[in-house]
Amino acid sequence: MDWRALAKQKRESTIAQIPKEWVLPTIPPPAEQRDISGVWMHQYLTPEEIEITSSDAEKVVELASAGRWKAVDIASAFCHRAAIAHQVLNCLHEFFPQQALEAARALDEHLTSTGKPKGVLHGLPVSLKDQFHVKGVETTMGYLGWIGTFEGKKGTGKERVHESLMVKDLKDLGAVLYCKTAVPSTLMSGETVNNIIDYCWNSANRNLSSGGSSGGEGALIGAGGSVVGFGTDIGGSIRIPAAFNGLYGLRPSSGRLPYEGMANSMDGQNSILSVVGPLSSTPGGLKLVTKALLGMQPWSYDPMVVELPWREEVGEQVSRRATEDGGLTFAIFWDDGEIRPYPSVRRALEKVKAEIEKKGHQVIEWSPPKSIGAISDIAMGVFMSDGGVDAYNAFALAHEEPAPQLAPIVPTTPRTQATASEVAAMNVTIRELRKELMDYWNSTVSLTKNGRPIDAIISPVSPYPAARREMYTHYAYTSWVNALDWTTVVIPVLRTDKAVDVVDPSFTPRSEAEKLEFENYDLDMYDGAKVGVQLVGRRLQEEKMIEIAAQVSRWVKSASE
Amino acid sequence: MDWRALAKQKRESTIAQIPKEWVLPTIPPPAEQRDISGVWMHQYLTPEEIEITSSDAEKVVELASAGRWKAVDIASAFCHRAAIAHQVLNCLHEFFPQQALEAARALDEHLTSTGKPKGVLHGLPVSLKDQFHVKGVETTMGYLGWIGTFEGKKGTGKERVHESLMVKDLKDLGAVLYCKTAVPSTLMSGETVNNIIDYCWNSANRNLSSGGSSGGEGALIGAGGSVVGFGTDIGGSIRIPAAFNGLYGLRPSSGRLPYEGMANSMDGQNSILSVVGPLSSTPGGLKLVTKALLGMQPWSYDPMVVELPWREEVGEQVSRRATEDGGLTFAIFWDDGEIRPYPSVRRALEKVKAEIEKKGHQVIEWSPPKSIGAISDIAMGVFMSDGGVDAYNAFALAHEEPAPQLAPIVPTTPRTQATASEVAAMNVTIRELRKELMDYWNSTVSLTKNGRPIDAIISPVSPYPAARREMYTHYAYTSWVNALDWTTVVIPVLRTDKAVDVVDPSFTPRSEAEKLEFENYDLDMYDGAKVGVQLVGRRLQEEKMIEIAAQVSRWVKSASE
Structure with a gap:
């Protein structure tokens, strides 16, 4: 198949995951609606969806854990808003609302039957840059040659089965995964562009780039389609999209958060390591997920992670x-x-x-x-x-x-x-x-x-x-x-x-x-x-x-x- | 100069540092005296020197800090025993008793004038593998081409001036430096051999190798010429000499102890890093110096060191x-x-x-x-x-x-x-x-x-x-x-x-x-x-x-x- 046709097919297969009722009748041009980071999107959402997607990560977890919000409603609200964001900004590579809703229902049942949240991220939708491998979902990293393969290799048996370590941790912590966000092919660009999605636009100003390489994350969170997600950074790839979309973004030092089992460019180049870290609408979102992941003792499962638990006292010293x-x-x-x-x-x-x-x-x-x-x-x-x-x-x-x-x-x-x-x-x-x-x-x-x-x-x-x-x-x-x-x-x-x-x-x-x-x-x-x-x-x-x-x-x- | 002549000159310059009264009249062949790790050497030592050099690191520090032993007597005793060990085993590249005695006298004065020890290693003689740079002393790492240079480079201004970070830390902690120990050229051998010292023999059985590449350390400590010293290990170089000479040796993980400013082979090869760590006659010796060095917060001065203070509770869990x-x-x-x-x-x-x-x-x-x-x-x-x-x-x-x-x-x-x-x-x-x-x-x-x-x-x-x-x-x-x-x-x-x-x-x-x-x-x-x-x-x-x-x-x- 010609690469352009293959690109079109892949692009349309992602769009096809969007339920019909969430498909926008028309998409206003940037000259008409430059900024979609604010209330513009509310016209398509229910009051409940607006309330949920306007909350910060801590509130989402708090209300979900207390059973005041159902995980399935939270997941649905963010899926809806993410679907709209994608139609306007091209911010997603993969969208899997069915898997998300199923996971959310299981969380609701867990809470009902045990009286306890699954973990400290109970019910929190978390978006992931398309370097994370999630069971049942493809990883292309923007490369057409990765379609139907595992990181470009065919018949490995890992295709859509292998899962990155952090994905497992997030699930165990009660997070709900629902999409993988756009990246520039090679990951080495401050603009998110590839032959599948074409170009990922800025959530606050659609004339401009969403940044890169975690540009899909930046655009999605900026548009309210996620409150917290994970990107990676080897030259600015978390920080650029965070800054361009008005977000908080943490570039941790290498060895703090687990990269194990993720796709990457120039894998094994260890002179300057790519690191994985969160972007969020609030600093509290960064803290919530970073602390949660360190609580999983990733140094026991990822040989690149240093045994350094979350040190609350270090933050307290800053407050003092x-x-x-x-x-x-x-x-x-x-x-x-x-x-x-x-x-x-x-x-x-x-x-x-x-x-x-x-x-x-x-x-x-x-x-x-x-x-x-x-x-x-x-x-x-x-x-x-x-x-x-x-x-x-x-x-x-x-x-x-x-x-x-x-x-x-x-x-x-x-x-x-x-x-x-x-x-x-x-x-x-x-x-x-x-x-x-x-x-x-x-x-x-x-x-x-x-x-x-x-x-x-x-x-x-x-x-x-x-x-x-x-x-x-x-x-x-x-x-x-x-x-x-x-x-x-x-x-x-x-x-x-x-x-x-x-x-x-x-x-x-x-x-x-x-x-x-x-x-x-x-x-x-x-x-x-x-x-x-x-x-x-x-x-x-x-x-x-x-x-x-x-x-x-x-x-x-x-x-x- | 022919390289053999250069080697001879260097070898003799080290021997020349040994005071005349410490030069052995004859050296018995291995067939006559196989083992010099025990009491054989006592014939050349005073009762006080025997007592001091038979003590473990903790006792040395305790008595020195209490002023019951003078640092200068401790330094002199270990210098004497190290000088004998070298004559029999070829375990030293550099020997600088004058510098050691001076440093020890300063420690004694410090204790007298302030009533306090200089640091937690007050008065402890510490031997160093010839990868450490010590002010006033050459570093050859066994290479003739490094003589009169800084790591093989001429006219850098660093010759005999530049000091490794850990050397500075050890001095600040009150340790006394007196010798640098033999290594095989390249550091990539389980036998300590080079054109300067020829061959470094085992302290317990002179038919055999002292091990390598920290073989000089192994031989010296095995012969009682040191109670604790530092080697490095990229393929076994601390552990082999420790085992061969009946010692304790710690190969830390990379990033724990500061390597900053030391000479090395294949410097910058960071796929498998060489690490620096102690050898000692007792496990207490390993703990004493490791804990002391971490107390200096080496992560503030060595970019390769992880911020991980000494965790006493981890050891306590083992005891339980x-x-x-x-x-x-x-x-x-x-x-x-x-x-x-x-x-x-x-x-x-x-x-x-x-x-x-x-x-x-x-x-x-x-x-x-x-x-x-x-x-x-x-x-x-x-x-x-x-x-x-x-x-x-x-x-x-x-x-x-x-x-x-x-x-x-x-x-x-x-x-x-x-x-x-x-x-x-x-x-x-x-x-x-x-x-x-x-x-x-x-x-x-x-x-x-x-x-x-x-x-x-x-x-x-x-x-x-x-x-x-x-x-x-x-x-x-x-x-x-x-x-x-x-x-x-x-x-x-x-x-x-x-x-x-x-x-x-x-x-x-x-x-x-x-x-x-x-x-x-x-x-x-x-x-x-x-x-x-x-x-x-x-x-x-x-x-x-x-x-x-x-x-x-x-x-x-x-x-x-």
């Missing part, structure tokens, strides 16, 4: 410092020296800084001994080390052509690979980099008023408040974090406002690249785009960074109200 | 299980299916099993789904991945020739290297292996009486109770552990006894290789050789395995008394 005990200290940087952030991104950074300072906490400048660009370049070198052969092979399976954004990642013939010695040399470079930046972090002790090193770094996520199609070209603002393996949480801050976020007339581009990026800044098109920033912490500081995100977010929000 | 709470459970294996252990090694395993069972604990058979040989082969593939170029380059620096044992590791021209994709494929194989064995470990829950998975595996360390020169050829018994990154402690068990440890007349070799190994078993030559076994635990279980080693060792010893 938020109001006493010398306060919190942040370092901020505004610009990576290459591409300055667009005005609304700059305004978001300024707002976060101002609100932190208003609460009496200190914000110093982050001036590391290596530039963000230089740090990011080290990560890029790792991602290129296989000469593109992994991406090349995956595209070759179905002889499909990459979208223009992916063409630079998918070579027409693979380039020369790095040798084992060259890989080792990269690993030494990464280790030395991490040591150098760790030492710099420690050295901030001499710059803070409380005599402690800083608690977190405030950083842009991207130069753009979401990118325009085919225009995501600059990754340094996220990939520097991956090179260091630092724990990071994205928080939403504001929306782009065309009345405010104009480029300063005195702005002079420092380079041809920066000139081009600012030429792409079409203010009308960007109006309403959401903007987030990232709060970067040390390695394996998930408890701390989630709590810092919650605190900072509270300060920023209370200022907006 | 040793006497109540369902007991402990072990799994044992006797044979890797390729080379059966020599009779005294087999007897050591039987003894450990019997003493554990006598105390009421269960011992089941360890029959993993993959053979020890197959697991070990995966590790060997990793070690060969650079085509030998690292070893080749290091030998090329001074145009030196490798010893015959090292020739297979040092190619005459480098072989083809693995590509980045092949390295990644190895990493996937390793991850899958770890998952498979983890699952098998978990499955032992159905085989134990107490309904818990086993606590530890009892394994041979080597087929030999120390190897004969040029006859260490079989590494599977140790390298399987490195492939899995499991925490392991070696304990001493017994001595080879030529009256007992005869090969069973019915023994039939299963292969040419096994036949050859047993032809090398010269019972007269082996008489008196010490034998240890290893107790293997899960990843990052240092507290647990040290305590299990202490318990089992107590049971085994009390049976011998």
Whole structure:
């Protein structure tokens, strides 16, 4: 079959899972309905569905566990809203409401018969990036050549049977799985594009990208079709969609959450590891699922996970410092020296800084001994080390052509690979980099008023408040974090406002690249785009960074109200 | 300079550091004095030196901290005994008693002036494998081409100035550094041989190897010239010398103790990481230094270290299980299916099993789904991945020739290297292996009486109770552990006894290789050789395995008394 026909067939098979009564009669063009992250979708939902899908993850679990909401109603409401989101945004690869409703009914029976919830995520619908294997469901990761196979291999006996470890854990915890969300083929893009769904659009501004590579998650949660889901991040893939869709997103350090049994690109490349982590509409959602998963002791089942249970006391220390005990200290940087952030991104950074300072906490400048660009370049070198052969092979399976954004990642013939010695040399470079930046972090002790090193770094996520199609070209603002393996949480801050976020007339581009990026800044098109920033912490500081995100977010929000 | 002349010059420069009064008039041949691990050396020592060097690490620290022993007397006693050990065994690369005595005097002054010990290792002499960089001292790692350089590079400004992180920590903790111990060039050998010291002999049986690659540590501590020191282990390099010299040795999991700033082979190869860990005359010595180092929060200074403080409660749980709470459970294996252990090694395993069972604990058979040989082969593939170029380059620096044992590791021209994709494929194989064995470990829950998975595996360390020169050829018994990154402690068990440890007349070799190994078993030559076994635990279980080693060792010893 021609790859285009195969793509169409797969695309239609997902749509076919949507019950007829949920199919939209017409889909308004972006010019008519730019933003579907708010109340627009309510017209298609019952009051009960609106109430359920407007709740946060903690409330859903609380009411489901108490039996006040039926799991099956919760599942149905989120399935409905997800189905609408997909029709407008192309955010799903797989949709399995029947399986979800069955699982939800079983949870309701469990609660009725035992009087107890199944687990700490009882009744919570959780969306998953299409790298997770779920029993009964296909995994394509956007590759046509993966259709009907297990990760591109035929006849393994694992097709639609094998399940990722975290999927099993989520089910055991009482979560309800109902969809797998769109990714760009290769996973190495800030735009979610592939030959199956074409393009996944932003939930808050349909002129723009949902981000990537966990772009389907970002769009879906942004549109209210999920309250919490899981993505992965090797260069920004959780943080970019979180920021672009006005969400919270946790990029844990590697070894904290279980990746075991998931599909991946360049599997086994372990110089800079892809990590799995949650996106959510609230910081509480991040905490709920992260704590729940660590409660399953994943280090007993995933050899890559470190035995580090959830440390509540680490978060409590942040809460104390938020109001006493010398306060919190942040370092901020505004610009990576290459591409300055667009005005609304700059305004978001300024707002976060101002609100932190208003609460009496200190914000110093982050001036590391290596530039963000230089740090990011080290990560890029790792991602290129296989000469593109992994991406090349995956595209070759179905002889499909990459979208223009992916063409630079998918070579027409693979380039020369790095040798084992060259890989080792990269690993030494990464280790030395991490040591150098760790030492710099420690050295901030001499710059803070409380005599402690800083608690977190405030950083842009991207130069753009979401990118325009085919225009995501600059990754340094996220990939520097991956090179260091630092724990990071994205928080939403504001929306782009065309009345405010104009480029300063005195702005002079420092380079041809920066000139081009600012030429792409079409203010009308960007109006309403959401903007987030990232709060970067040390390695394996998930408890701390989630709590810092919650605190900072509270300060920023209370200022907006 | 010809490399042989350079080697001689370096060898003599180390000997020149020994004060004249400590130079032995004659060195008895092995036929005359086979064992120098016991009282033989006392003839050269004062009663005070004998008392000090016969004490364990905890006692040394206790008396030094209380001011009952002067740090300078302790340092002097160990320097003296180390000097004698080196003259007989060739166990040192670097010897710096003047620096040690100075440091010790400063500690004494500190105690006098402040009334407090410097740290929890106050006054403890600690020996270091010649991969540690110590200020003022050279690091050759056995390579002639490293003399006068920093790791083979000239004019870096780091020569004799740069210090490994752990060295700084040890000094801050009050330890006294006085020597760096011998290693085989390349670090990839179970025998300690290089062109500088020639061959490092076994402390208990001078016909045999001290083991490797931390062979200098093994010999030195075995001879009483140190009570605790640090080695490294990527294929058995801590455990082999520990077992061969009747010592305790901890191979921690990677990421527990700080390797930062040390020299290494194939630096940056991160598929199977070399780890740093202690060897000691007592299990208490292992605990003392491991706990002390973790108290320095090495995760704040070494980016490879996981934030995992010393967990006293993990060890306490072992103590409880040793006497109540369902007991402990072990799994044992006797044979890797390729080379059966020599009779005294087999007897050591039987003894450990019997003493554990006598105390009421269960011992089941360890029959993993993959053979020890197959697991070990995966590790060997990793070690060969650079085509030998690292070893080749290091030998090329001074145009030196490798010893015959090292020739297979040092190619005459480098072989083809693995590509980045092949390295990644190895990493996937390793991850899958770890998952498979983890699952098998978990499955032992159905085989134990107490309904818990086993606590530890009892394994041979080597087929030999120390190897004969040029006859260490079989590494599977140790390298399987490195492939899995499991925490392991070696304990001493017994001595080879030529009256007992005869090969069973019915023994039939299963292969040419096994036949050859047993032809090398010269019972007269082996008489008196010490034998240890290893107790293997899960990843990052240092507290647990040290305590299990202490318990089992107590049971085994009390049976011998």
